[in-house]
Amino acid sequence: MPHALVLQSDFGYEDGAVSAMKGVAHSVSRLLPIYDNTHEIPVFDIWAGSYRLWQTVMYWPAETIFVSVVDPGVGSERRSIVAKTKDNQYIVTPDNGTLTHLSQKVGIVSVREIDETKHRLPNSGISHTFHGRDIYAYTGAKLASSIMLFEDVGPEVNLEDVELLPFQEATLSEEEITGMIDILDIRFGNLWTNISYELFMKLNIQYMDKLVVKIFHGSRLIYENNVSYGKSFGAIHVGEPVLYINSLHNLAIAINQGSFAKAYDIGTGTNWKIQIGKLASPE
Structure with missing residues (x-):
């Protein structure tokens, strides 16, 4: 049985970016239930993306796959990762601080770097500006459809090396x-x-x-x-x-x-x- 795939981004709805991500996910499996969290995160606002994940993740069942793309560093050397929370949910995202609130409020138990040589939309390697479609939606769909397991994503990442934004408690x-x-x-x-x-x-x-x-x-x-x-x-x-x-x-x-x-x-x-x-x- 496929798991839910939940998408969020700062792409908005004025062009076909969100639709393209969903198309890639459906090309992996037409049985996938695909939902939107929000695509109206302010552009480049990683903090807001981190918060919107925390606001939502706790209300979804275990094994839900979330794809979060707020990625001002797309095409740079920043890592692409999948994180597993203590409640057995999975976040597919750039390693740029998007996991900040989940790390502080929920708990991240394991992170793996996406092996882009194996988990990238076929014939997409020329472009380096739409990883939301070519890597994250594609990898998320493979996880949600159980075509691959979390352990197959790529090498483990030390939790202390995951990028987090400055965080303050009241x-x-x-x-x-x-x-x-x-x-x-x-x-x-x-x-x-x-x-x-x-x-x-x-x-x-x-x-x-x-x-x-x-x-x-x-x-x-x-x-x-x-x-x-x-x-x-x-x-x-x-x-x-x-x-x-x-x-x-x-x-x-x-x-x-x-x-x-x-x-x-x-x-x-x-x-x-x-x-x-x-x-x-x-x-």
Whole structure:
């Protein structure tokens, strides 16, 4: 029985790149169930690709094969790899940091370098700019259809040699939590932080309590306000900001029926810090 093949990339849908990847996979086996995670990752944004994998992988069954292609170094000396998670799922991807969140949050137990002399779409060797089609979709389809096993991918890679992006955990100091803006809930403009529900609860917060929220880009203060903690967006009036727990059980901030990211021109990544603290008690 074939396993699910899940594709993600920064290719978008304006040309035939995604369709070509699916065509290659179907040429390996017409029985493969092929699904899309997203193909709207911002171009070259490896961090976002890493996050979207973590956001999704945990909800798919064991033996699912994921192909993730955000590959600004395509055609360079960076490796092509397949990683096995502790939950027995497989990620086919460039070795460029795409595994960062899965390594930190899920666990990678084994990585193999793809032997491109064996696992490359036939007659594709002249081009070196579309490895998503020629190597990753092709290799992923062979794994998903059980034409080959993980052990046949190629030589093992030392886990310590796998490329990872700088990663920071949120921290609690006295009555203030410092974290980062990990990613955007893009369509709605909400900010998703790396502050876990468990860490946030150490502030002893109740629904509708107000907290001081500060957002920095580097050392520059971008936003400061007192924001209510609500169960969902409807807890506050339209146009007001709200802190809430998102679907990954992390703290997020939104504007009810508005885009927080657009309103304050907020970005994501390690340079975007957020501080959450209790209001000072009146003297």
